[in-house]
Structures are given as C-alpha cells and as structure tokens.
Amino acid sequence: MADIISTLTRPDEAIAAALPLLQAGQCLAIPTETVYGLAADATNPEAIARIYETKGRPRFNPLICHMADLAMAERHAVFDPLSRKLAERFWPGPLTLILPLRPESSIHSLATAGLDSVGIRIPKGLTGRLIAAFGRPLAAPSANRSGRISPTSAAHVAADLGERIALVLDGGAAPVGVESTILKVEDGAIRMLRPGGLAAEDIEAATGCTVIRPQKAGAIIEAPGMLASHYAPDAAVRLNATHVEPGEALVTFAGFAPAGIEKAALVLDLSPAGNLAEAAANLFSFMKLADASGAPRIAFAAIPMSGLGEAINDRLQRAAAPKT
Structure with a gap:
C-alpha cells in the first residue's frame, strides 16, 4: 500500500521522498488545487508508460505537463501573445494551455500522444516546488483509474490506486475540485477544449475576447478530458x-x-x-x-x-x- 506523507505538515520530507521515485522513473500522486494528479517524468518514456499502465488509460489520450514556472514552460512550448497574456494572468492556477511544442523540447511524444502540441499548466502550492527541485516537467493526469471519478483527496487516491503506486503526497482537500480549464489560441481566437476550474467569464474579462465553446463530446482528441465517457461512477x-x-x-x-x-x-x-x-x-x-x-x-x-x-x-x- 502507498505511503502517505502530508505536504502541509511535512513539506520538506514529502519532497525528499518524492524526488528519488521520480528520478527512478516511478509515478506518484501529487496534490494540486484542481484534483490529485498521477505524476511522472514527462521526458522519460518508461515513466510515462507507467502512468498509462497504472491508470489503464488509452495512449491516444494526451497528458498535461506541469511546469514549475513560466520560464520552464517557455523552454518546451511556443507562446503567442494572447497565450502569454493568459499565462501571466492565470498561472499558477487551474488553466491549461495547448501550445506548439518546441522541436528541442525534451518532453517525450508518449506524453503528447504524438501531437505536435502540448498541454501545459503551472499548479499552485508545493507541487511547483517539487517540479522545480526535480528540474523537469511532470506529466500528471488525474490520479484514478481511467474514466472513473477524479480524486480530490489523498484518501480517494489511496482507495483507487494505493496498491499500484508507492507514494501519495497529501495536500488536503483540493480547493477547486474539478480539473483545469483547457484553452487553445488559434488565429487570435480562444477555443475552450474543456471547461474547468477557471470560468469562461473570467477569461473573457481578462482578455476582452469571446471564448469559443467546446465541440460536442467525442470530437477529435486534442487535449485530456475530451472523451465522451469520463468521470463515471459504477452507478x-x-x-x-x-x-x-x-x-x-x-x-x-x-x-x-x-x-x-x-x-x-x-x-x-x-x-x-x-x-x-x-x-x-x-x-x-x-x-x-x-x-x-x-x-x-x-x-x-x-x-x-x-x-x-x-x-x-x-x-x-x-x-x-x-x-x-
């Protein structure tokens, strides 16, 4: 069963326990303000494969890559002016941007499902410190079996994946409680690929641009969370x-x-x-x-x-x- 370490009362111990696992290509559960993520080295194909295997996730479904800060994000993706404005306004926070992947980026194609774009987010809290200490982005979908209800507490993760991973970092209840909003800027327009913890009204107020709503579920998979069936209970x-x-x-x-x-x-x-x-x-x-x-x-x-x-x-x- 996974060890559980509080990031609220034992932050340094939590980071010290997590780093060797990440360096060894293992995956572990991390807290974010949205939901808990199943994290591994986004540059290591074996580590990424372990995420898919642990979740039972189809490999055509890309993963969000979490960064420590905007400087790290810029090393891996190309920012147009509007995407940069969104990043500067809402990061760290519940926003994922779909951006062109830089040719020199070390993010492995398994994390992007072979796409020439990458979903990037900067999370709040200790997870940003962990990524900075690790020095590489973390691919981190929600820490649950694929298609099932997303976890908003360490207990949720332990109940679902506790026998499949070695460590759960416990940051308490996720304050936002739903996954990040995913946006893609194309030709100066903002497309919402997935609604989430950042409301469209706030995006429009910050940019002066109308947010184009998602296509119907089951459309071409450009980002996580676009499968028609997802977040499903047994009932x-x-x-x-x-x-x-x-x-x-x-x-x-x-x-x-x-x-x-x-x-x-x-x-x-x-x-x-x-x-x-x-x-x-x-x-x-x-x-x-x-x-x-x-x-x-x-x-x-x-x-x-x-x-x-x-x-x-x-x-x-x-x-x-x-x-x-």
Whole structure:
C-alpha cells in the first residue's frame, strides 16, 4: 500500500521522498488545487508508460505537463501573445494551455500522444516546488483509474490506486475540485477544449475576447478530458432530475427538493447556499459518496450553466454517457 506523507505538515520530507521515485522513473500522486494528479517524468518514456499502465488509460489520450514556472514552460512550448497574456494572468492556477511544442523540447511524444502540441499548466502550492527541485516537467493526469471519478483527496487516491503506486503526497482537500480549464489560441481566437476550474467569464474579462465553446463530446482528441465517457461512477447517472425514483441516490443543489425525495437512498446537496464554487469543490467527493451508497442510479438535480456550472455540467454529461 502507498505511503502517505502530508505536504502541509511535512513539506520538506514529502519532497525528499518524492524526488528519488521520480528520478527512478516511478509515478506518484501529487496534490494540486484542481484534483490529485498521477505524476511522472514527462521526458522519460518508461515513466510515462507507467502512468498509462497504472491508470489503464488509452495512449491516444494526451497528458498535461506541469511546469514549475513560466520560464520552464517557455523552454518546451511556443507562446503567442494572447497565450502569454493568459499565462501571466492565470498561472499558477487551474488553466491549461495547448501550445506548439518546441522541436528541442525534451518532453517525450508518449506524453503528447504524438501531437505536435502540448498541454501545459503551472499548479499552485508545493507541487511547483517539487517540479522545480526535480528540474523537469511532470506529466500528471488525474490520479484514478481511467474514466472513473477524479480524486480530490489523498484518501480517494489511496482507495483507487494505493496498491499500484508507492507514494501519495497529501495536500488536503483540493480547493477547486474539478480539473483545469483547457484553452487553445488559434488565429487570435480562444477555443475552450474543456471547461474547468477557471470560468469562461473570467477569461473573457481578462482578455476582452469571446471564448469559443467546446465541440460536442467525442470530437477529435486534442487535449485530456475530451472523451465522451469520463468521470463515471459504477452507478448509472440521471441528469436534470425533477423527481426521485425509489432507491436512487440524489445529488441536489441550492436546497432543491424534487418530488419523491423521501424515497431517496441518500440525499447530498452540492451547495445548500447555491454557491457554484462550493458545488465544484464537492462534486467528485459527493459523486463517490453516492456511488458508495449502493444505489443503482444517481439522480442529479439541474445545475446552472453560468460560471463554474459549465465545468460541473460538462463532468456530469460525461459521467452519464454510455461507458466506453
């Protein structure tokens, strides 16, 4: 079973334990502000292969490469002026930029799924220190089996991957709770490939540009999180529920009580106050609780599409899609 070391109370010990594993081409779980990541050396093909093997992830699905700072990112990718503006405004934070890969970059093609572009993010917190100490970018998809519910705590990681990895760095509950927003700048326009922890409204306010929304799920895979079926519990998922069937688990929002709520096996409210940031932070952990209840189906009440609601609805639609 994986060792768990707190980055909050033992940060230096956590980094000291992580570095030899990364240098040996192993993968380990790291905390970020979005979700926990399964990290390994992005320049080492054997290490990257271990990520895919540990997760059971298809290799046509590229990985986000995490950097210590903008200087490291510039050594691996080409920034146009608008992408640089986004980076300077929102990094470190829950933003991934899809950028042209520099020919001289040491990031291995396994991490990019053979694409000539790379997804780059600079995370907040101790993980940035770890990457700086390691000196190379870390490829780090979410630390869970492929297609399953993303982990927002060290306990989630240990329950899913604890027997497959040696170390989990415990940074507490992930404050954002959904993966990063993925953007790609093309011909001066901003395309959103995946909604996430940075709201489109904030991007538009910072740049003065309209964000072009994603194509429908299942389109060409340009970035992580674009598979039609993803983030899925074992139970079936029913969206926009206005009533509860007997024995269903209910995940509601803002105190909404649908008809038949008394028949629910479990009732969870993502945010009784109707706060979308709180709802995003609770989404995956509540989905895990509902799945663990043994209910054959989870009914989700409607979530507004504004702000972080866009990311929440994206995750729910993929969770409800037929499993592939």
